[in-house]
Structures are given as C-alpha cells and as structure tokens.
Amino acid sequence: MVAFTRYPFDGRVRLEAESLVNWGYEVCILVPKEKATHTTYTLSGVTVKELDVVEYGGKNKLQYLFAYFSFIVHAFAACTRLFFQTETRIFHVHNMPNLLVFVALIPRLFGCRVILDVHDTVIETYQAKFGSTSRLLVGALRFEEWISCAMAQNIICVNHVQRDSVIKRGIPAEKIATVVTMPRFSPSERSIQHPDRADGFRVVNHGTISKRLGNDLIVHAAARLVKEIPGFELHFIGVGDNCEECKRLSESLGIADHVHFQRGVPWDELAKKLERMDVGIVANRVNVATELMLPSKLIDYIVLGIPAVVPRLKAIQYYFTPEMVTFFEAENVDSMVGAILSLYRDKSRRERQISNARSFLARCSWENNSSGLKDLYNRLPVGTS
Numbered sequence: 538m539v540a541f542t543r544y545p546f547d548g549r550v551r552l553e554a555e556s557l558v559n560w561g562y563e564v565c566i567l568v569p570k571e572k573a574t575h576t577t578y579t580l581s582g583v584t585v586k587e588l589d590v591v592e593y594g595g596k597n598k599l600q601y602l603f604a605y606f607s608f609i610v611h612a613f614a615a616c617t618r619l620f621f622q623t624e625t626r627i628f629h630v631h632n633m634p635n636l637l638v639f640v641a642l643i644p645r646l647f648g649c650r651v652i653l654d655v656h657d658t659v660i661e662t663y664q665a666k667f668g669s670t671s672r673l674l675v676g677a678l679r680f681e682e683w684i685s686c687a688m689a690q691n692i693i694c695v696n697h698v699q700r701d702s703v704i705k706r707g708i709p710a711e712k713i714a715t716v717v718t719m720p721r722f723s724p725s726e727r728s729i730q731h732p733d734r735a736d737g738f739r740v741v742n743h744g745t746i747s748k749r750l751g752n753d754l755i756v757h758a759a760a761r762l763v764k765e766i767p768g769f770e771l772h773f774i775g776v777g778d779n780c781e782e783c784k785r786l787s788e789s790l791g792i793a794d795h796v797h798f799q800r801g802v803p804w805d806e807l808a809k810k811l812e813r814m815d816v817g818i819v820a821n822r823v824n825v826a827t828e829l830m831l832p833s834k835l836i837d838y839i840v841l842g843i844p845a846v847v848p849r850l851k852a853i854q855y856y857f858t859p860e861m862v863t864f865f866e867a868e869n870v871d872s873m874v875g876a877i878l879s880l881y882r883d884k885s886r887r888e889r890q891i892s893n894a895r896s897f898l899a900r901c902s903w904e905n906n907s908s909g910l911k912d913l914y915n916r917l918p919v920g921t922s
Contacts, residue, residue, distance in 0.1 A: 538566040539612050539630035539640055541605065543592060544585055545571075545803040547696070548833060549656065549718040550631055551581070556907055558582035559912065562627075565619065567612050567640075579803075588615060605634055612640040620644040620906055627652070627917060635659050635685035646687065650917050651690035658699060658829060659681070665749045665826035679706060686712070691913055696831040698852040714913045717831065719903040720804075736885040737768025738881060738914070741814040741843075744834045746777030749827065751820030751848075751868065756783050758873045764875075766881055774810055775801045811841050816880055816887075819847045823867045831843040831856060839894045844887045846876045858900070 540550050544566060554564050558581070565584040572578070575587035586612040591596040592604065619625045620643060628641035629652040638653045645651050660678040683706075683805040686692055692713045694700040704710050706778040732812065740759075746752045752773065759771040771794070773783065780798065802810055811817070817838030821827035839861075848851050848867035863880055865872035880887050 538564060538629045538631065539616065539637060540566060540568055541592060541608050541637065542568060542631065542635065543571065543801070544568045545580065546801045547745070548716065548720050548804040548807070548837075551583075551804050552718055552720065552903065553629075553654070554912060555581045556903075556910065560911060560914070562914070567615050569608060586615065588612060589725050589912055605637075609637055609640055609859045612637065613642070615641045616640045619649065621651065626650065627914070629654060630689075632656055632685075633659055633662065635682050638685045638688050642688070644782070650691070651689045652691045652693065652743045652913070653685060654693040655699065655703065656695055657703060657826065661702075661826035661829060666747075667822040667824075682706065683708070693910070693913070696852055696855070697828075698831070698855050699829045702829055714909045715911040717901050717906050719832070719834075719898070719901060719906060720807075720833075720837055732846075736883060736911060737770050738766050738816075739770045739772055739814045740816045740818055740877060741772040741774065741811060742818050742820065742834070743772075743774035743801075743811065744781045744832075745839070746773060746775050748779045748782075748784060749822055749824060750779075752777075752779055752783050752823050754822075754870055754873065755797060755818060756786045756790065756792075757870045758877065759787070759796060760792050761870070761874045762877060763792050763795050765878060769795055771796045772799070772814065773797070773806075774799045807837065811837060811843060814843055816877060817843045817845045818873075818877070819845065819853070820873065821848055821850060821867065823848070823850065828852065833860070838879075839897055842891050844880055845894070846873065846880065857894070861897060863889060863890065 538554055542550055544550060554566055557564050565586055566587055567586050569590045569592040570587040575589045577584065577586045588608065588610050590604065590608045616628060627650045628644055630638045630641060631654040633656065635653065638651060641649065641651045649668060660675060686708045692708065694703060694713055694715050696717055697715055700713055700715050703713065742752060742755055754769065763769045783900060784798060787793045817834065819832045819835050821830065821832065831852045835845055835847060845862045847862045847865050850867060863876045865876040890911060
C-alpha cells in the first residue's frame with residue numbers, strides 16, 4: 538500500500554490494511570515520516586515503511602504540490618525496489634493525489650495489479666481548498682483523474698455519491714468498487730448522561746481542522762452556547778491549517794476557557810477520547826467537495842453511540858435521515874446553535890437518535906461492507922500476494 542498520510546491516525550487506511558492482514562495477506566505500507574528521521578516498524582501486523590518525506594498540511598500551493606511531488610519520487614523508487622526484491626504483486630494506492638498511482642508504473646508494466654483508492658476526488662477538493670475554478674485548471678485535473686484511473690485496473694470509491702460523480706466524468710463503472718469504511722469500535726452501550734451533571738456538557742469535532750470543514754463556525758456557535766448551557770465545553774481533537782486561527786478566534790470571543798484543543802490521537806486510542814462526549818458535530822461548509830463527503834467522524838459518532846449534529850449536504854443526506862441525526866442548514870451558525878440546543882434540552886431525542894442511527898450500522902457494518910474490498914482482492918489473479 539501507498540498513502541500520503543499519518544498512518545497511525547488514519548482510520549480508513551489502517552482498517553483496510555489490517556483487514557487484509559487478517560485475510561492472510563502480507564501488507565507493507567509506504568507513508569511519510571512522522572518524526573525527523575524515517576523508520577520502519579510493525580503495527581497490528583502491518584509493516585509501516587516511512588519514506589524520507591514530511592506530510593504538508595498548510596495553505597501554500599507550491600509547498601503543497603512540492604510535498605506531493607517529493608513523496609511520489611520516493612514512493613516510485615520504493616515500489617520499484619519492492620517489486621524486484623520481494624514477491625509484492627498488488628499495489629494498493631490511496632489518493633490524494635490520483636497521480637500517486639504512477640508510483641507503481643514499473644510493476645504495472647510487468648503485469649502486477651494496481652488499485653486506486655479514491656478517498657477524496659481531486660477536482661472538487663482542489664477547488665474547495667484553493668478556490669480556483671479556471672477552466673484550464675479544471676480540465677487539467679480532469680485529465681489527471683482520467684489518466685490515473687486508466688493506470689489502475691481497479692478503483693475504490695468511499696461512498697455511492699462519490700462513485701456516481703466519478704462515473705459521470707467517464708470512469709468505467711465496472712472498474713469501481715464502493716467500500717464505505719466503518720471503524721472497528723464496539724458500538725457503545727453507555728448511558729446518556731443528564732446534561733446538568735456536574736462535569737458539564739461536551740461537544741466534540743475531531744479530525745482535520747480546516748476552514749472548508751467549518752471549524753471556525755463551531756467556535757462562533759460555542760460563543761452562543763456557553764450562555765445557554767451550564768458547563769459547556771467544545772473539544773477539537775486533531776490538527777490542520779486552521780487550528781491556530783480557531784484558537785485565536787476562541788480567545789477573541791472570550792471563550793478560550795471553554796474551547797479545548799488536542800492534537801490527533803492514534804486511531805486505536807480514539808474511542809476512549811470520544812466516548813466522554815455528549816454530542817458530535819460535523820460543520821462542513823457547502824462546496825463541490827463536501828457535497829461528496831461522507832465524513833468519517835460522523836460514522837465514528839454513530840458507532841460509539843454519540844448523537845450527531847450535521848449539515849444538510851448531499852452525501853450525508855444519502856445515508857442518514859432526520860431520525861438518525863440532527864440536521865442544520867450548512868454554514869448557518871444560528872441553525873447550528875439551535876440543533877445543538879435541541880439535543881441538549883431533550884434527553885429522549887438523543888436516545889431515539891442513537892437508536893435510529895444504528896440502522897445505518899446494520900446496513901453498512903464493516904463485517905458486511907468489507908466484502909467489497911475482500912471480493913476485489915479475491916478476484917485478483919491467483920498467485921498475487
């Protein structure tokens with residue numbers, strides 16, 4: 538596997554890698570280094586090989602592209618060595634970017650299988666991140682998507698709305714498997730605590746902290762909620778290019794004592810952090826990228842029995858009904874505040890929402906949904922490993 542990600546913290550990549558190990562595959566994943574020096578280690582049966590490249594998560598376009606280019610160069614060399622020096626015959630590449638799939642070009646020329654796992658569509662994500670809509674750039678990004686999908690024999694999409702979008706741009710449907718990744722947390726049976734308990738009422742948002750994901754909107758909502766909810770706390774768990782801005786915003790609004798920031802925690806430690814929370818919130822702004830996202834944080838909340846507050850966006854509404862989550866109008870702080878207050882004030886509503894949301898788990902549990910990934914691998918030529 539190849540992924541430009543912080544592997545210990547990436548639930549989707551880890552779940553797929555560890556599932557493949559459980560199914561009898563030997564898995565080695567190439568990722569950027571976490572610290573000053575790169576290393577190789579084993580985590581839950583997966584060999585993690587860090588390359589001498591640092592992941593970049595800022596706003597500078599040139600640094601953003603340079604980090605990708607540098608990782609592609611290092612990963613190309615590493616994949617080529619793996620092919621010639623080991624029995625590796627399947628190369629599973631997680632975007633972004635899609636072009637990362639070309640790190641397996643040499644193995645592909647020798648008949649190896651190449652899988653492109655599309656976490657986020659590059660066209661929409663780039664437009665949302667940098668606000669660029671020039672026809673020339675969009676055309677270039679469409680070509681990047683097309684040539685990358687042509688390079689791969691198999692493609693994985695993370696939800697059905699994303700899959701439909703990719704197919705409309707001409708990517709063959711028969712090459713695509715849809716794998717909605719569910720965390721392997723045990724569904725929580727914790728009781729719903731009364732909101733006036735001594736230790737307060739906690740709202741959480743975890744994962745990437747970015748303006749396009751609406752973290753600043755949550756801070757603005759918190760400034761209203763501290764006046765309405767005794768002991769109110771807002772918790773951010775994660776890192777991102779908007780983290781410092783959100784900290785400064787909380788200070789300027791006079792609520793810094795109520796807003797807590799914690800750097801991301803490894804995936805296998807996340808459940809313990811989240812299960813103390815009363816409400817989970819997704820606040821994605823409306824754009825071409827977020828309309829296609831089924832946020833992994835939302836699935837985490839559902840699995841752990843945490844009632845969720847979410848914006849009305851296309852992919853979320855595809856999978857969830859108003860009985861399963863509490864919707865608010867995207868980018869509308871008033872609506873967000875109202876949604877959180879409605880859950881705070883109504884314990885029975887929180888209980889019903891948690892119960893109803895479990896129908897999603899029954900339909901999309903990893904035990905059921907992993908069959909898409911398992912079947913894809915089982916259909917690969919005999920003798921691959």
